[in-house]
Amino acid sequence: MGNVATLFKVYVDSGAEESVSSGIKKMKPKSLQLEEVAFGIKVIKVLFVHTDEEGSTPYEEKLKGIKGVNEVEVEEQTLL
Numbered sequence: 001m002g003n004v005a006t007l008f009k010v011y012v013d014s015g016a017e018e019s020v021s022s023g024i025k026k027m028k029p030k031s032l033q034l035e036e037v038a039f040g041i042k043v044i045k046v047l048f049v050h051t052d053e054e055g056s057t058p059y060e061e062k063l064k065g066i067k068g069v070n071e072v073e074v075e076e077q078t079l080l
Contacts (some may be wrong), residue, residue, distance in 0.1 A: 003049055003080040004057040006028070008063060009073050010044040015041055023066040027059070047068030049080065 009028040012020045016049045017034055024032055024046055048059050056074060 002052055004052045004056070005047060005049050005078050005080055006054075006059065006074060007076040007078075008046045008048070008060065009075045010046055010063055010069055011071040012042060012044060013068045013070060014040060014042075016063075017044065020066055020068045021045060024063065027062060034049065052079070 001064070010020065010024070010049070021032060021034070021044060023026075024044065027048070029048050030044045030067065033045045034042060035045060036042050042067050046063070054079065060074070063069060
Protein backbone atom coordinates (compact mmCIF):
# COMPACT_ATOMS: atom_id res chain seq x y z
CA MET A 1 0.00 0.00 0.00
CA GLY A 2 1.42 3.38 -1.00
CA ASN A 3 0.69 7.04 -0.90
CA VAL A 4 -0.95 8.90 -3.76
CA ALA A 5 -0.73 12.57 -4.70
CA THR A 6 -3.89 13.91 -6.33
CA LEU A 7 -4.04 17.35 -7.92
CA PHE A 8 -7.56 18.77 -8.30
CA LYS A 9 -8.72 21.71 -10.40
CA VAL A 10 -11.54 23.49 -8.60
CA TYR A 11 -13.59 25.91 -10.71
CA VAL A 12 -15.16 28.64 -8.58
CA ASP A 13 -17.87 31.28 -8.95
CA SER A 14 -16.60 34.75 -9.76
CA GLY A 15 -15.83 36.58 -6.52
CA ALA A 16 -15.97 33.43 -4.38
CA GLU A 17 -12.27 32.60 -4.56
CA GLU A 18 -11.48 33.71 -1.01
CA SER A 19 -14.37 31.88 0.68
CA VAL A 20 -13.70 28.72 -1.34
CA SER A 21 -9.99 28.89 -0.46
CA SER A 22 -10.89 29.16 3.23
CA GLY A 23 -13.10 26.09 2.97
CA ILE A 24 -10.38 24.13 1.20
CA LYS A 25 -7.74 25.10 3.79
CA LYS A 26 -9.86 23.40 6.46
CA MET A 27 -9.25 20.13 4.58
CA LYS A 28 -5.48 20.57 5.12
CA PRO A 29 -4.14 20.23 1.55
CA LYS A 30 -0.42 19.94 0.81
CA SER A 31 -0.67 22.93 -1.52
CA LEU A 32 -3.23 25.40 -2.83
CA GLN A 33 -2.75 27.80 -5.74
CA LEU A 34 -5.13 30.23 -7.46
CA GLU A 35 -4.75 30.49 -11.26
CA GLU A 36 -6.56 32.51 -13.88
CA VAL A 37 -7.52 30.29 -16.81
CA ALA A 38 -9.07 32.83 -19.19
CA PHE A 39 -10.95 36.13 -19.08
CA GLY A 40 -11.94 36.08 -15.42
CA ILE A 41 -12.34 32.31 -15.11
CA LYS A 42 -10.30 31.22 -12.13
CA VAL A 43 -9.42 27.80 -10.78
CA ILE A 44 -7.87 26.73 -7.53
CA LYS A 45 -5.35 23.91 -7.88
CA VAL A 46 -5.31 21.78 -4.74
CA LEU A 47 -2.92 18.95 -3.91
CA PHE A 48 -3.79 16.22 -1.42
CA VAL A 49 -1.65 13.26 -0.38
CA HIS A 50 -3.56 10.17 0.76
CA THR A 51 -3.26 6.39 0.80
CA ASP A 52 -4.20 4.48 -2.32
CA GLU A 53 -6.68 2.51 -0.21
CA GLU A 54 -8.41 5.73 0.88
CA GLY A 55 -8.80 6.98 -2.69
CA SER A 56 -9.51 10.50 -3.95
CA THR A 57 -13.32 10.30 -4.07
CA PRO A 58 -13.89 11.58 -0.49
CA TYR A 59 -11.77 14.65 -1.25
CA GLU A 60 -13.61 15.30 -4.51
CA GLU A 61 -16.99 15.06 -2.77
CA LYS A 62 -15.92 17.43 0.01
CA LEU A 63 -14.61 19.94 -2.54
CA LYS A 64 -17.89 19.80 -4.49
CA GLY A 65 -19.77 20.49 -1.25
CA ILE A 66 -18.08 23.86 -0.68
CA LYS A 67 -20.34 26.80 -1.48
CA GLY A 68 -19.10 28.66 -4.57
CA VAL A 69 -17.57 25.61 -6.27
CA ASN A 70 -18.85 25.01 -9.80
CA GLU A 71 -16.85 21.97 -10.85
CA VAL A 72 -14.06 19.73 -9.61
CA GLU A 73 -11.80 17.60 -11.78
CA VAL A 74 -8.74 15.48 -11.16
CA GLU A 75 -5.90 17.02 -13.14
CA GLU A 76 -3.18 14.59 -12.13
CA GLN A 77 -2.74 11.57 -9.91
CA THR A 78 0.48 9.70 -9.15
CA LEU A 79 1.93 7.18 -6.71
CA LEU A 80 4.58 8.49 -4.33
